[in-house]
Amino acid sequence: MSERRRDPESLLRSLKEQTGQSGRGRLKIFFGYAAGVGKTYAMLEAARQVKAQGVDVVIGYIEPHARPQTMALTEGLVSLPVRTVTYKGLSLKELDLDQALKRRPQLILVDELAHTNAPGSRHLKRYQDVEELLKAGIDVYSTVNVQHLESLNDIVASITGIAVRERIPDSVFDEADRVELVDLEPQELIQRLNQGLVYRQGQAQKALSSFFTVENLTALREIALRRTADRVMRITEKVRPQASDYYTDEHILVCLSAAPTNGRIIRTAARLAQAFKGRFTALFVETPAFGSMTDADRRRLRDHIHLAQQLGAQIELLWGEDIPAQIAEFARLAGVSKIVLGRSNTRRPGWGWGKESFSEKLSALAPNLDIYIIPDKQNQSDRPYTPPKKYIPAIEIRLKDLGITLVTLAICTLLSLGFRQIGFSEANIITVYILGVQIVAIVTRGQGCSLIASLAAVLTFNFVFTEPRFTLAAYDEGYPVTFVIMFAAGLLTSSLAGKIKRHAAQSAQTAYRMKVLLETSQQLQQQTTHQGLIDVMAKQLLKMLNKPLVIYDSEERRGQRQLTPPCVYNTEASVPESELVNPNEQAVADWVFRNNKRAGASTATLGSARCYYLAIRAADTVYGVVGIALNGEPLDPFENNLVLSMLSEGALALDKETLARRKEEAQMQVKNEQLRANLLRSISHDLRTPLTSISGNAGILLNSPQSLDSTRSRQLIADIAEDSAWLINLVENLLSITKIENGTMSLNLQTELMEEVITEALQHISRHRREHHIVHEECPQIVLVRIDSQLMMQVIINLVNNAIQYTPEGSRITIRSFLEGQELVVEVADDGPGIPDAMKERIFDLFYTSRGQIADSRRGMGLGLALCQSIISAHGGRLAVRDNVPHGALFSFRCPAEEVCAYESTVDFNRGRR
Incomplete structure (x- = not known):
């Protein structure tokens, strides 16, 4: 079937x-x-x-x-x-x-x-x-x-x-x-x-x-x-990508050039890559002759690179003078299996018989590669194309270089005269002049002075050191051969020195760009803020391109990202900001932001713009737009790849920062949800108990006023007052905790006498203080401290009420303050059962009670100590708990002293001041 x-x-x-x-x-x-x-x-x-x-x-x-x-x-x-x-x-x-x-x-x-x-x-x-x-x-x-x-x-x-x-x-x-x-x-x-x-x-x-x-x-x-x-x-x-024959190891490489027929070669390679279902790479080898290319050839090369990108090729760029060797080495490292060339690339420039063709040398260097030679018949509309010849350095002579050449030859002549006096042979003298030619080739620009130095060295040697001396004639028949060899050696050594200098310059430029890219990665990793990441990207792009930049950042508004006003990073005072930031340029940036594609100068979209705009994107999220003022000179492919790499790395860092911020917000939301749940669970019981008591006592007073004696009535009213005070204290704690969690609590710092704050606080503690022995041992000195008196009063009230709640009737609660160095120490101690060591680490957590669990069975929500710790922390101190000797618990905190005077007093709140 x-x-x-x-x-x-x-x-x-x-x-x-x-x-x-x-x-x-x-x-x-x-x-x-x-x-x-x-x-x-x-x-x-x-x-x-x-x-x-x-x-x-x-x-x-x-x-x-x-x-x-x-x-x-x-x-x-x-x-x-x-x-x-x-x-x-x-x-x-x-x-x-x-x-x-x-x-x-x-x-x-x-x-x-x-x-x-x-x-x-x-x-x-x-x-x-x-x-x-x-x-x-x-x-x-x-x-x-x-x-x-x-x-x-x-x-x-x-x-x-x-x-x-x-x-x-x-x-x-x-x-x-x-x-x-x-x-x-x-x-x-x-x-x-x-x-x-x-x-x-x-x-x-x-x-x-x-x-x-x-x-x-x-x-x-x-x-x-x-x-x-x-x-x-x-x-x-x-x-069905699981098919066994879907992926292969084929890797197709096409060579890019400025030839009009190179587009046909690229399309052939693309079809070949599709047929073999392999990877597709387009390679361009930049030679020293690249600098002498015409503007038309440069535009055509850019078009070919863009065409290869459109057809799915990965663009790679190399630099060197031996193109076949560069291609073979890249193919070996990249695992290329097939190379596609045009016929115009198959003949190496040179003279004489037996010269290897381009493809023959490439085959010899990479014998395991399949090389496809594509006929490249030109269309009638294409003008004849002449490939760039072998690089010939420009003959450039500057007065400064000419002076260096003359000085160098003069020094060589003086040294040679010294060697002649010592008895050195002419071969040694020739070596001195060749060394001078090498020095001239390294120090001067171009090859003009090297050519002059080679010729002048031969003439000077002939004039000064050959017989008859001080004439250009030479008696020895071997001298002409010596002169020719000396001139050729000078030219060859100067040519090699110049080549080394060009390679060094190119290597230095490549190393600098790689250094900037590495610095970008390192600096992005060190930044933790959004603006810091944007500034790093701008600074590194300026360092690499040295072109004015415009960066449009983005922010989330109502669930969608929108561009913010641009920031201009201008390296050239000659470029007015109005050219970089205007309605037309902003419209292009907005289009790039909305469509997640490049646009502007040197592109096929809104190409009349002043800047070349790229999206700072990670996957489908665009975090901003970068505009680069090209000044009529498009980025070369290598620069463009580096810019894309830097923007991609920056976008990943921005994405990481955004995810970290969202994670932090999610954790805060979870924390707030947990706080809300705990509050609701605690309030559901702790509010019901006093409200039921108040409602019941009020009902008795309203419904049966004649049947109650005065003692019973006062007791009911006292219970109502106590439950109301407890509710007020609970609400105050809840409001304070809410302010602290939201970060809206502000301190009203004033210079206060701590003893007065403590005395006022003890007037508002629970009525159960009559069942405990409360003693206030005042500081021997009058100590002024800078505190928020209302919040500090709440700390004292909570600490004393906590001692009353968790100690048996008749216990002694002592509030003492004393000066220790430049700090006032306040302690609240009791002689109750104390606090186990295992509980001391969590006793200041929200909703944590003496039972080590969320309180829902007795009145006490676990808010008081947590609130005290937050208030003391806001004052720059820390609330601590330790055992009271011989038994009980002792809470203490410190405040910096403002002013100290001598004084001594003790107050027993059951008997009065003494």
Whole structure:
């Protein structure tokens, strides 16, 4: 029984659901192999069917075809106004992206996905407009032909002889939610052309004689069918990644250059990587000749790097003079299995016979690699390209370098004269001059002075040290050979010295950049605040790029992140801040923040901006935007990669800081919830008991006033007063604890006499003090302290009430204060049963009672001691507990003394002052 095959579109829907793209719009592409097969017609028919189901459908842009049957299907569909752009005297019609986003339909129709927008548009390409619509949650229907796919552009051009300029990355096609192949037999398409249903009669005849031949259409149809089948296969493989043949060890490497045909080589390598399901890397080796490249070649190289990125390549950059050796070494370290080269790269520059070709040397250096040589026939529109020749240092002569050269030769001459007097041979003297040439090559700039030094050394040696001396003639027949060898040795040594100097300069620059990157990582790890992380990123970017920066931070408001006002880090006073921060620049930064993509200068999106904007992002969260003022000079690929690495590391640090802050807030919330639960549990019992007593006693007094004698009435009233006072004290403690937990408690510090505070506090303690013997031993001196008297009074009340509650009747409670050094010590001691050592560590915790558990069976919520500890801590002290000798507990705290005078008194609260 054959296995039932799942529908590809259902597989894709399942994949999208697994990847969590429910909030994103869906893209459906109507795919064809040539104009006229009916893509727009099929799209409009599908839109009308969807509209009949109640979906809000609008037309964003439909190409104005001269096809009555197609345009008739637009009737009954809402069309958004198009945007008119005047360019070189022409009025161009474009999709109005802002109107579409404002209208926000459920489905929008956008014809010609590969279209290039008019200058001045937000995006360079229409597929980028569609991407923004999808990100906003709007479904899109669009159309595209097979020749508009980037990786197939060269194949189609080789078949038809026409290079299509408007292209889309293959990723747009592959990641579409649905692709509907609109197919038509080539003969039927040609018949439609003859009937004038595709183009006007004159255009149709011209098309039939060039592009629309049966052979061309058949080949294009085959490519379209194969490409659609490849997409289905990729979808199937993604849905079941556990297939054993899904991942391979293939690693495809393509070499980048500024040649116009390099794009074709990159596309071939991309198709090869897709076919082998392997990794794809694009490598550029920067040689000393890179500095002499023309602006056009530099732009073309950047375009090729961008193309490789679009096709999924990992960009790698190396520096060196021997390109085959650099490629072979990288391939060995990176595990490359296949290399793709263009034929223009296969011949090494040089003279003479037997020179190895580029591919031959690469094969000799890396014999285990498969090397693919791609023919690179240029299109007629491409100007002839001449690869950069071997690097020849610039002949640059400065007066300072010329002076150094003359001084060095003079010193060499003086040394040589000294050696001649000593009896050294001419070979030793020649060595001195070669050394001088090396010194000149190292110290001076360029190779001009090295050339002069080599020639001058030969002439000076001939003039001073050969016979006849002080003439340029030479009697010995061997001298000309000596002069030639000496000149060649000087040139060779100076060339090697210059090469070493260039390598050292490049290594120093690379090391500096790596140092900045390492410093960034280290400094980010040391920061603990959000602003500190932003400042580190700005400082390190300035250090590496030396270009003005604008950083837009973000903050959460009402559950969403929003940009904050920008901060400018300007290294050049010549760049006014108004150029870096204005409504246009802020609009670009806001677009980058909302869309999580790069934009601005040197990009295809809002390219007229002054700065190049990048998102500081970690996964899908954007923490800010960085704008770099490029001043017309785009970042080179190596710099761009370093900037992305620094921003990525900074975003990870910001993400870590945000998670830590949220974790802390969550812990605080859990703590508050626990506090609230404990309060409710304690209050449910502790408030009910006194309230029941008050209600009962009040009811007796109201209902039976005549049956109660005066003693009984006073007892009931006293009980009511005591329970009310207990409730007041409880509420005061609760309010104080709440202020402390919220951080809103403030101290009203004043200079007070501690004895007066203690005396006042003892007047407000529990009425059960009559059952205990309370003694106040005042300090022998008059000591003034700086305290909050109300809060300190509450501490004394709580400590004494705690002693009353947990000691038996008749116990002695002593409050004493005494001066110890420059501090006043206050102690509250009792002679009760004391506190076990195991409880002393937790006795100041909230809701902890003498039973070691949450109090819910006796009156006492475990708030008093915790509140006392918080108040004393706010005064800069600490409440401590220890055993009272011979038995009991003793609580003590200290306060700094302000002023001290002699005095002595003791108060027994059961007998009065004595």
